[in-house]
Amino acid sequence: MHTLSRMTGWLVLTFAFALPVGAQQTPAQKDLAKDQQQRTVNQPGNNSEVWRDVRSGQPNNTTVPGRETGVLVQAQARFPGQENMTTAGEAWRKFRNGPVTFYGGWLVILMCAIIGAIYYTRGPIKLHDKPTGRVIDRFSLAERWAHWVMGISFCVLSVSGLIILFGKHVLLPVLGYTLFAWLTALGKNLHNFVAPLFIVSLLVFIVMYLKDNLPEKGDATWLANGWKFFYGVHLSSGRFNAGEKVWFWVGVVVLCLIVSVSGLILLFPNFDQLRSTMQQASVVHAIAAILVIGFAIGHIYMGTIGVEGAYGNMRDGVTDETWAKEHHDMWYDDVKSGGAGVTTAAKSGAAPQTLH
């Protein structure tokens, strides 16, 4: 109580008394200052005028250099779907804790449910023929490093980001304040320090994988029939099929770059960006992150238990000829005709692959 009244006192001093002695004042400002002085006599303790002035978002005088430093509370604003104007900070808080958290949470749950349903109804996609034991190169060492550094840092960012966004609703009631505070502080620090690693690996990854993700003949047919993939139907494709290309362009290039740029705006607030820029960046960051996490859940399923043999490709860098033929026939033909680097097990010295 004591602290509060001292703060209010300071505010009154700053806005009602410091202003008139400061720079040139307009007649309207003089009237306002007089009005406020009078009010402290007539209605001691009623600071509504001061607060109205504070909430107007108008810049006042300050000796602190920088953009917006003279604005104590931002002007009124409204985020999409909001009926009334409130101070921008409050509008942002309501939007972030309202629709973003609500629909975002349901999207992640829905994605997990769809993956679960596919797994329990269709099961993993298995090879039709037996593995030959002859392997061909699929990913170079550099490509695998780029993938795993990006993939693992992405997972750390996803888990810590989800804790920051939903933890208060989901984990706090289960863990209690002490453990939750500890976990969230850890999550926040991991998020801040792993993000730069993710961004660098993302850029390296995009450059390395770009060429083989360019559109090619047969992509449209693949997309139109993509659902048959889950029924074991083989669809003709090059090194990456059209589904993988959508993941690359929409998930990795567009969404991950949006997440990275908005994240950098939040991570380095020392570049004089306005509070409104940070609020918009925070909302864009959360929405893009949730969308790409939804996508990634599907990708991680396909890269582990969803498609027999896929995980081994990215772990060892080589794939069995049967896998190559059944999943990426055009690429296989290209490799066999000497178009792309081909290595047999004997040539590379790798042990015949067992499928994982």
Ligand code: HEM
């Ligand atoms: C940590 C869990 C992950 C696992 C187990 C995993 C697994 C795999 C596997 C097995 C492949 C090779 C598929 C093939 O041979 O065609 C692959 C490729 C790929 N992964 Fe992952 N991955 C993971 C995380 C990620 C994340 C988080 C991203 C993106 C942020 C990502 C992006 C890609 C891309 C773009 C490709 C190549 C396909 C293309 O270029 O279209 N992966 N992944």
